[in-house]
Amino acid sequence: MKALVSTVGRRLASLVLLLVVLTTLLFFLLRVTADQALVLAGPEASAEQVAAIRAQYGLDRPLLTQYVSYLGDLLRLDFGTSIISGQPAIAEVRARIWATVALAIAGMMTTIAISIPLGAWLGARPHTGGRRTLAAFVFLLQGTPGFVVALLLVQLFAVQLKWLPFMGYGSFATWILPTLTLASFLAPKLTRVVAANVNSALAEDHIRTARANGAAFTEIYWRHALPNALLGATALIGTQFAFLLSGSVITEMIFGWPGIGTLLIRSIQSADFAVVQAVTIAIAIMVFVVNALTDASFRLLDPRLRRAGS
């Protein structure tokens, strides 16, 4: 129990440190890229109008003063106001985060549903004809960037066959292509890892002993090899999910998905710094939590780690 408290405490401390550094970097880096007052005033504004806007938004204060007041606002969970919509930045993020999270969950579920059975099947006897061909196909797919897959899917299902909509967010049909895109990007890797793990688990000494003692292949496979192999895959699943949560920007952009990925791109383009900062902080927290949960579940699932303590 004491160990648990100290682990959680250490984790929280490093999360706080991460957020402090991240917000500081973001604050100064973003202000290098564009002048918000100019963006707000528009291209035809006179110098006086720009100066008035600077004063109105407090942009005429020294950068350090702005930074301190920004940090103070953050502590009160005030992420600032979007200069585009006039809404609080956190509301903009809240309105879109579920589209990203839901798509990430759909993509991850599809990936798991494809990869684990396929990898387990491929890994059991990797050298037979049909499985070799399929393994080669998985390898080819692993070399294909996600947005290329997205473009190919759009070309096939939306342009040629006209079965599914190009883009959009709503009915079930609009979910299919983005989900497939994410799965096609992640599934090859997971499949190959599961297959390699199953294969090396089957080569272990205790499996050979069990075989020598007369245990049936199916029993060894289901009871000994597969659970061990899946344990190893847990870490990758966690990493992949964290990756999906960080806003699959390109997938969201191609399919016009109203998630935080598109929000990030749009606010960067329009120098809407409050929103960029809020999105980045939200992503960092989500990624951090998923990674911590993956670590924890790893300890929970693996009896060897549990016994070792700490």
Next chain:
Amino acid sequence: MNAPETLTIDAEPRRRLVASRWSPGGWPMGLRLGAALALLLLGASLLLPLLLGVDPMVTDLGRRLAAPGQQGFILGSDQLGRDILARILAGLNWSLAVAAVSTALAALIGVVLGLLAADRPGLLRTVINQLVDMVLSFPGLVIAIVVIAVLGHGFWPLVLTLGVLSWPVFARVVYAEARSVLAEDYVLAARLLGTSRLRVLLGHVLPGLTPSLMVMLAFHFADMMIAESALSFLGVGAPLGTASLGNMLSESRQYLFVAPYMMLLPAAAIVLAVVAANLIGDGLAAAGRRGRTYAHDGSDKA
């Protein structure tokens, strides 16, 4: 971007193992295939443009959107009448160069910081490990936009973005492996004999990491190819209008109906290059495993 896990597909007989793993004859099938494909792509991107003599930037609006084989274009022309074959070769050249240099940069930073963290417990290790976690959770797109805003579009901004974002991948593996090497008896012996820390790291630890570094370099190169094309696709990579595979794919989006080849051909080029790098990485990993298997006389429990 994780530690490379590979699917063993080599069921070759044991006598193969006797052949040296550094001579092509002893290479696994996949490694030979990958090396051949890589040489082919590299050769084509360097030599074919000279043979063709077509400028990838020259526009010809009278002959726009020609299908492959039509109007004198071997692989067709794009929306401005530019030669797609010439653009793919130039784009391949650009992507390979960006991927190679950014991989080298990431490896350099990652190896130096990974070794330092492994060698110096205490504050330095903590700082480096925190930095690794931090960079991994930084949104790459924001970095890319910032770098481009400061330095402008171009080769070095892109290389810098990719290198600075991806070195933790190397640092993590180097750190973990270097720590286990540093715990070996021969390192202790070297230290007791008075070898300096730097010489221990460079002379005893680094050589031990070479096999996994080579595998990581190959896989990282593949990742950088994909990342480069993705950033260019989003318009924050290669300068707009440059012949780059990502730019070509981005431009092809408006012509999906009339000219699907504008998308399919550069896509195929990216896939081939990435597959070549992955084959080499897989092959190197398999060769490393096999070398170990041979050395330990069949018991690979390292």
